[in-house]
Amino acid sequence: MTADHRYGHLESLRSTLSVFVYPIQYLVNLPVRFVHWADESLDTRESLLVDNQRLRTGQLLLNSRLQKYEVLEMENQRLRKLLESSLKLGEKVVIAELLDVDLQPFRHTVLINKGEREGVYDGQPIVDADGIMGQIVHVGPFSSTALLITDPSHAIPVQINRNGLRGIAVGTGQSHSLQLEYLPNNADIRKGDLIISSGLGSHFPAGYPVGVVTEIKLDPAEPFARVLISPSAKLEQSREVLLLWPNDNAHKTGNRDDGLANL
Numbered sequence: 624m625t626a627d628h629r630y631g632h633l634e635s636l637r638s639t640l641s642v643f644v645y646p647i648q649y650l651v652n653l654p655v656r657f658v659h660w661a662d663e664s665l666d667t668r669e670s671l672l673v674d675n676q677r678l679r680t681g682q683l684l685l686n687s688r689l690q691k692y693e694v695l696e697m698e699n700q701r702l703r704k705l706l707e708s709s710l711k712l713g714e715k716v717v718i719a720e721l722l723d724v725d726l727q728p729f730r731h732t733v734l735i736n737k738g739e740r741e742g743v744y745d746g747q748p749i750v751d752a753d754g755i756m757g758q759i760v761h762v763g764p765f766s767s768t769a770l771l772i773t774d775p776s777h778a779i780p781v782q783i784n785r786n787g788l789r790g791i792a793v794g795t796g797q798s799h800s801l802q803l804e805y806l807p808n809n810a811d812i813r814k815g816d817l818i819i820s821s822g823l824g825s826h827f828p829a830g831y832p833v834g835v836v837t838e839i840k841l842d843p844a845e846p847f848a849r850v851l852i853s854p855s856a857k858l859e860q861s862r863e864v865l866l867l868w869p870n871d872n873a874h875k876t877g878n879r880d881d882g883l884a885n886l
Contacts, residue, residue, distance in 0.1 A: 641666040645855050677811045715868035717741055719749070719859070722766060731858075733757070737866060738765045746826050749864045754822060754832035754855025755779065756864055771858055773798050780824045781833050784817040792818060792833055795851075798858050801834055805852035809883075810848060818852055825865070828869040 658790060723734035737743050739762055747759040749769050756770040770777050772796040782789045787811060792801045803828070816836040822829025834852035841848050 682768075703706075710731060711880060717866045719864050719866055720747060721864065726798055728858070729775055730797070731757075731771040731777075731794065732760070733769050733771065733864075735769060735864060735866075736765070737765050738763045738767050741808060741865060741866075742868075743767045748827050748831075748867045748869070750831060750867060751856045751861040751864055753857055754834070756856045756858060756861065757829060758826060769864075772801060772854060773800075774858075779827055779833065780821045781818045782821040784819045785809055785813075788812065789821055789823070791848075792852055796808065799853060800837075801852040801854060803836070803852055804847065806848050806850055807846065808843070808848050812839060812848070812850060814839060828867065 633673050638646040708859070717737060719737040719795055721733050722736050725732045725734075733756075735749070743759055743762050745759055745762055749756045749758065755772060757765050757769045757777065760770045761768040763832065771793065771794070772779055773796070775794050775796045778793045781792045788806070790803045790806050792803050795802050803812075803818065814836050818831055818833045818836065820827040820831045831857035834854045836850060837852040837853045839848060840850075
């Protein structure tokens, strides 16, 4: 051993033996290496599963927030449109949200989230960014019910914007149609004419869009023409409305507009 240590006589022998011993050492260490590899693989797979679940959860949250942001963006656009409309009105207005919509064949009403606390009163007109929607028929402490202009029992004094010819627009029970009554067969009216509120009857201020003439039927046997109007207001789409105070000095109470009596 001393001679080997000093002169390295057995170095070649050790090298030869290591060649034969290495496979044995490799086989002996193979189970240990396999166990380490399996542990690392399991840890990596578990880590990947955890990361994958975390990423899925994060993606779900982000998608949910994105949808919410899209809804908020659309709501913001609607409110901007309403506010732009209110600036043009030049009257006291309050934005209200729709809580419920009832569009039965013979009853068209909406419930809004404003009531006596905000000074809402019976007969008060409501509009959206495009035109007149209806008027308040019942006021509660925290909410109110409005009758839409398409309700069969509702009527509003109107006039043709082009020539000032007056008439009454009544609801037909259909959300996309009004009927213009009391116009003789020889009346100067055309398809596409804009119908606006006349201001008569003291419920609706003058000059607000009511609808556009879509159909005219003339029957010589009838004293009046049958004229149908498409409402300007988006009655089936609006989620916010404007409450109008045409006269800030007094909040009027009384029944809804009921046709010729208000002319």
